[in-house]
Amino acid sequence: MKLISFKQSIVALGVVLTFGSCDTDEKLEVQGDGVVLETAFYRNETEAYSGLVAAYDKVGKFAGSMETAPLLFLNSASDDFYAGGGNSGDQPGLQVASNYTVSQFNIPPAIWANYYQGVFRCNVMIQKLPEVDMDTTKKARFMAEVKTLRAYYYFDLVRMFKNVPLIVVPLSKAEVPNVMQAKPEEIYVQMEKDLNEAINDLPVTLATTESGRFSKGAAIALLGKVYLYNNKKAEAATEFAKINGTPGSTSSYGYKLMPAYADLWNHANKFNTESIFEIAYSDKSNADWGNFELGNDEGNVAAQLMGIRDYSRTSTGLAAGLPDYINGWGFITATTDLANVLKTDPRFASTIFDAKAERAAGRITYTDSYNETGYHFIKYAAVNEDIKAANPFLNFSINTYIIRLADTYLMEAEALNGSGARAQALLDAVRARVGLPSVPVSMTAIMNERRLELAGEGHRWYDLVRTGQAAAKLAFKGFTANKNEIMPIPYSEFNNTKMVQNPGY
Incomplete structure (x- = not known):
């Protein structure tokens, strides 16, 4: 995960296999400190903190990579966007998601791998933390964070792939061949x-x-989502109510809707x-094509x-004050259907x-994307003023929401059966x-609102x-x-394991 000062002590764990097999002599590449053995690490708070940062790191892949970024992959697979x-x-992993030719041979393997590397790092921390010499209150917090992170990684895995292995301790290489999938309910x-x-x-x-670290409110919101997806609506409503409070007011956890919708997409309004x-x-990592896959991907790619x-x-266009957008690569073009439902919103x-x-009005020029509709997604759009690094393409300091209050409002309304x-x-x-009048609440109204x-x-x-609409x-x-x-x-995940492919593939 990309975290202001929290990121500075990152540990790059040497994961040999996707599942994070870890022999007793696993090497940990510690920036600035050379190489140490995993068995000799996690001795004190400083080293435990480095392990915590490493556990968070894979969260950043959500928008910090290319065809393997879940944000791009999931948008491509939806009815709202083309790749x-x-x-x-171009970026074939996104194209196969967009046109549903996705298979075990062409899905970007790093989507799965990144989540399991995150799980592995959490498992190591959970195993090692009890013996670390550090303040007990801080140790308890670190343990809470890695357990929350493990739940976060598994939540995306089970929603995207459904039939996934449940691994809660570090595996040795000898144990990997026995890996099997768990039932979703076990996850x-x-x-x-x-x-x-x-x-x-x-x-x-x-x-x-x-x-950027997990707070109590964030973990409660995640628990509410887990309950909702597991069809435990009463439990979900209870958790969401804790953080939502009185609708429209500041909750006891300090959350409140931003006054203006546009304020959410002002890049300066971080952690609002x-x-x-x-x-x-x-934008400080200066990632480049030569080092992008070596842990330097700290920007919003x-x-x-x-x-x-x-x-x-x-x-x-200049006279009209149109945005000074960067020259991008044209991915995630909005469908005409999404544009039409939003046009009066x-x-x-x-x-x-x-x-x-x-363009028709003569205010801009641009090159059509593949499956061009003329409508482009701009919530996370970069402008030339955002260019700070030597190589701007990989180093945008634009944050991305995973859970925000409007989302939990609508999920609680859904959990209350609409x-x-x-x-x-x-x-x-x-x-x-956003200045819209009340409409009678229903499940249809809630899902329509979520889309908008x-x-x-x-x-x-x-x-x-x-919801069965796919x-x-x-x-x-x-x-x-x-x-x-x-x-x-x-397909690469079936090497040396007992896993089976999902139905239909």
């Missing part, structure tokens, strides 16, 4: 256990230097009152990929840039923030799948019912 890019072979039991054990040892508020869990990215290809303002201007209309006065108040608060409010933030594909909504992309509700496990 885009330069052509049908949910473990996530609920980890989160319930962790919550009480997490802080309610974070110091400025701790921004609506942010529950947020990934911080940096997705911002570059989603920029409009060869974007340039004409003199008319106040959130359109913060979500989609109507490049087609601006009925009742509180569900109505939660829905009304989200709409009132959260467009492009990585939730839509999951929402369609869990087959109908994604038919135009080639979605196959009873198959594409889950993704194929990368």
Whole structure:
């Protein structure tokens, strides 16, 4: 994870296999400190802190990589976006998600690998922390954070792949051949256990230097999501109510909707009152193509990929004050359907840039992306002012939300079965923030609101799948019912294990 000062003591763990096999002489490359053996590490608070940072690090892959970034992959698979890019072979992992030709042979294997490397690092910390010589209160917090992180990684794994191994201790190389998948319900039991054990040892508020770490509120929100996806609606509603408080007011955890929707997408408003869990990215790493895969990917790479290809303002566009967007690579173009449902909504201007209309008016020029619609996603759009590093393409300091308050408002309304006065108040608060009138609360109204409010933030594909709408909504992309509700496990993961492929692949 990319974390202001928290990131500075990063440990790059030498993971040999995706599952994180760890012999007793596993080497840890510690920046600035040379090489130490894993058995001799985790002796004190400094080393435990480095291990904690390493456990967080894989969270940053959400928007900090290319075709392996879940944000880009999930948006490509949804009905709201096409993969885009330069052509049908550009970032092929995104293209196969977008047109549902995804298979075990072409899904980006690092999506799976990154999550399991995160799990492995959490497992090592959970095993080692009890023996570390450090303050007991801080040790309890570290343990709570890695348990929350392990639940976070498993939550994405089980939602995306469903049938995944449950690994809660570091594996030796000799144990890897016996790896098998667990039942999804077993994964949910473990996530609920980890989160319930962790919550009480997490802080309610974070110091400025701790921004990006899990707080108590973030862990409660994650637990609420886990309960909701596990169809434990009553439990989910209880957890969400704790952090949501009175709709429209500041909750006891300090969360409150931002006054203006556009404020959410002002890059300066990091860790704002609506942010529950947020990934911080940096423009200080100076990552380049030669070192990108060596732990230097600290910037928001997705911002570059989603920029409009060869974007340039004409003199008319300059006079009109159009945004000074970077020249991007044209990925994640919005579908016409999303643009049409948003066009009369106040959130359109913060979500989609109507490049087609601006070009027709002579205010901009740009090069069409593959599957170009003229509509481009701009919540995380970079402008030239954002360019700080020598190589800007990999180093944008643009944060990304994982959970924010409007999301938990709508999830609580859903957990309340889309009925009742509180569900109505939660829905009304989200709409009132953008100046929209009340509509009768229902499950349909809630899901419609989620699409408009959260467009492009990585939730839509999951929402369609869990509500049974995916087959109908994604038919135009080639979605196959009873198959594409889950993704194929990368072929490379079947080497030397007892795992089996998901049905249909």
